[in-house]
Amino acid sequence: RKEVEQDPGPFNVPEGATVAFNCTYSNSASQSFFWYRQDCRKEPKLLMSVYSSGNEDGRFTAQLNRASQYISLLIRDSKLSDSATYLCVVNMYSGGGADGLTFGKGTHLIIQP
Amino acid sequence: EAGVAQSPRYKIIEKRQSVAFWCNPISGHATLYWYQQILGQGPKLLIQFQNNGVVDDSQLPKDRFSAERLKGVDSTLKIQPAKLEDSAVYLCASRRGTSGSNEQFFGPGTRLTVL
Numbered sequence: 651r652k653e654v655e656q657d658p659g660p661f662n663v664p665e666g667a668t669v670a671f672n673c674t675y676s677n678s679a680s681q682s683f684f685w686y687r688q689d690c691r692k693e694p695k696l697l698m699s700v701y702s703s704g705n706e707d708g709r710f711t712a713q714l715n716r717a718s719q720y721i722s723l724l725i726r727d728s729k730l731s732d733s734a735t736y737l738c739v740v741n742m743y744s745g746g747g748a749d750g751l752t753f754g755k756g757t758h759l760i761i762q763p
Numbered sequence: 764e765a766g767v768a769q770s771p772r773y774k775i776i777e778k779r780q781s782v783a784f785w786c787n788p789i790s791g792h793a794t795l796y797w798y799q800q801i802l803g804q805g806p807k808l809l810i811q812f813q814n815n816g817v818v819d820d821s822q823l824p825k826d827r828f829s830a831e832r833l834k835g836v837d838s839t840l841k842i843q844p845a846k847l848e849d850s851a852v853y854l855c856a857s858r859r860g861t862s863g864s865n866e867q868f869f870g871p872g873t874r875l876t877v878l
Contacts, residue, residue, distance in 0.1 A: 654805070658803075692871070693854060693869035693870060693871050693872055694806065694854075694869050695869070696866050696867075737805050737806075739805075744819070746818055746819075747794075747811075747813055747818045748811060748818050748819035748821075749811070750796055750798075750808030750811050750819055751796075751798075751806070751808065751867060752808070753805025753806050753807070754805050755803065755804055755805050756805055
């Protein structure tokens with residue numbers, strides 16, 4: 651079983667629509683959770699952190715369900731500029747300071763005019 | 764503030780050749796990471812440094828990959844000899860502190876093609 655699983659898509663969504671992505675993670679000891687955005691041939695950039703209480707940043711809402719080991723991202727009123735790959739990321743802090751990120755394969759989103 | 768710098772941006776080599784990549788993290792960032800991103804996959808951690816010490820190299824193929832960060836600033840990643848399956852983007856990332864709460868910032872990557 652992969653450590654972080656997400657639907658690779660692509661998701662083709664009309665501009666203005668709401669779209670939701672999900673991912674699941676296998677390691678219950680994971681401690682931090684993130685969504686990263688990666689544009690074509692660019693480096694990943696942090697979109698937002700994810701908390702059990704849920705958090706919102708403008709049109710973006712992220713939610714963590716620790717019991718189900720499930721992370722979600724909701725994008726409202728989607729824009730053409732939201733077209734990108736969205737990477738689900740978990741972090742497990744190991745002894746000695748090891749804290750490299752574990753990434754899913756990414757979900758490819760295409761917003762259509 | 765300047766971001767993470769990497770060079771070269773692109774490299775094409777033949778299998779069994781050697782190659783080296785360079786990373787200059789954001790000034791003052793103590794922690795540095797190298798990730799490998801194969802086409803269609805998410806990045807995979809290869810090695811993590813805190814200052815000039817290795818914290819985690821459990822996923823580094825040590826028979827052919829090596830990395831160093833001698834003065835706790837710049838880092839180099841080397842592949843010797845390269846295989847076809849090493850074709851990927853090699854991403855360097857840095858983080859300010861030595862605890863996990865700060866954001867990791869990624870460089871633009873080095874795109875390696877092994878023929």
